[in-house]
Amino acid sequence: MLSKNQIKLITRLKQKKYRLQYSFFVVEGIKTIQELLQSKLTLHALYTIEALNIDAKDEILISDAELKRISFLTTPNKALAVFKIPAPKPVNTSGLIVALDAIRDPGNLGTIIRLCDWFGVTDLVCSKETVDCFNPKVVQATMGSITRVNINYVDLVDFLNETSLPVFGAFMEGENVYNKQLPKAGVLVMGNEANGISKEVEAIINEKISIPRFGDLQAAESLNVATATAILLSEFRR
C-alpha cells in the first residue's frame, strides 16, 4: 500500500525544484534500478508490483493501479525506485571533459552522459541552463551511465575562464576535426540545440572544430548535438 505522503513525494519529484529540495530522484524499470543498486547510490524506496530478486531491504509491494498512479511513464514498467541524489565530486581536470552550454532536450543529455561513460570521460560540466540530469527522462536515456559520470552544474563562463586546459568548441564553421591533432586532456564544449554555443562562451574558446559534410548535395542543415558529440568524442579517443 502506498501512503498519501509517498504518492505526494514521488509525484513532486517530477519537478526539478522538488528534486533539489528533497535531494531525491526517481528511476523506473527493473534493469535500470538494478544497475543503480549496484552503484554507490543510496536507495530511498523501491516500489514494485511483484517481489523482485533484488537485494533491496526497502522493497514495497504495490498494485498495478498504484504503480500507474505514481509512474511518470505512459506504459509503466514493473518497478519504480527513489534514490538519493549524490553530491557531485569536484571536477577532475586531468583528462578530457565535456561541457554543455544550455542543452535542453532530456534525450540528448541522457545520450551524451552514456557517450561520456563509453569513451571514458569521467567528468561532464553543464551550464546552469542545461536540463537537470536527474530529470526522469534523462536518467532513463543514460541506461545506467548516470552512476559512472561525475556531473557538475556550474557557471560555464567562470569555469572555462579558470581552467588551464585547452578549450575546444563544436561550430558549423570551425576547423575540420579530421585534420586536427587532439590532446588527451582538454574541454570539449557542445552548444544548445537551436542556437549553438552562446557568444559569451564562444569568446573563451581556443579552438573551433567542425565535422565536415560529405556528398554532392551538402544540403543537410546540421547534425543533432548528441550525434555530433559521439563523432567528436570518437575523434578525441581514436
Added chain:
Amino acid sequence: MLSKNQIKLITRLKQKKYRLQYSFFVVEGIKTIQELLQSKLTLHALYTIEALNIDAKDEILISDAELKRISFLTTPNKALAVFKIPAPKPVNTSGLIVALDAIRDPGNLGTIIRLCDWFGVTDLVCSKETVDCFNPKVVQATMGSITRVNINYVDLVDFLNETSLPVFGAFMEGENVYNKQLPKAGVLVMGNEANGISKEVEAIINEKISIPRFGDLQAAESLNVATATAILLSEFRR
C-alpha cells in the same frame, strides 16, 4: 473548414497500413513543410492556422481547434501538410550504403536518415521489420533529410546475398574500427536496438567492426544505434 473526409484521411495516416493504401504521409511544422515543398515531393494538401508565405496552391485555413483535432502532436505546430509518398529509386550500389536490420525506434531511424544526408550516403536499405520511414515521428526527426535519402524496404538477406559490395556489420565483439582500412563503396549493416544484427544477416557479413570502449571502468553496456551509426559513418568518410 475541414471536411469529415479530410479529417478521416489525416487521422488514418497515423497508421502504416493506410499510408501504404493511400500513398500519403503527414508532416507537421512550418520549417519542415517548407523544406519538403522545396524538394521533389508532391504536396496533396496544406492546412494552416494562419496564411503562410509559402508557395503552395492548396493552402487551407483552419482554426486552432481543427488543427488540434488532426495533429499527431501534443502541442500542435501552426501547420500540417499531406504529401505524396515518392516511389523509391533502385538502390545505387556505387557508393556507401547503410542497411538497417529491424530498427524499431522512430527517433533512431530519423536520426540515421539525417546522418546519411550529412555524410553523403545516398541510399538507405531497410529490412521489412524496420519502422516505416513515413511514420510521422521519423519524418519529424529527419529534419528534412527524408527528401534527400533514397530509402528502400527489402528482404535484407536477399539484398546482401546479391550485392557484390563488401558487407560490414557493427558488433560488440568485432575488429577495432580505428585500425581498419575502410573502402569508399560498401554496405554498413546496423542491428536492432535490443538484439543487434540477426543470425541470418550475420552469416552474410564479411567484416565485423566495433567501436572500442575507453577509460578505467569500461562498464558502459552499449552505445545507442544512432550514435554508433554516427561514429561509423564518420570513420568511413574521414
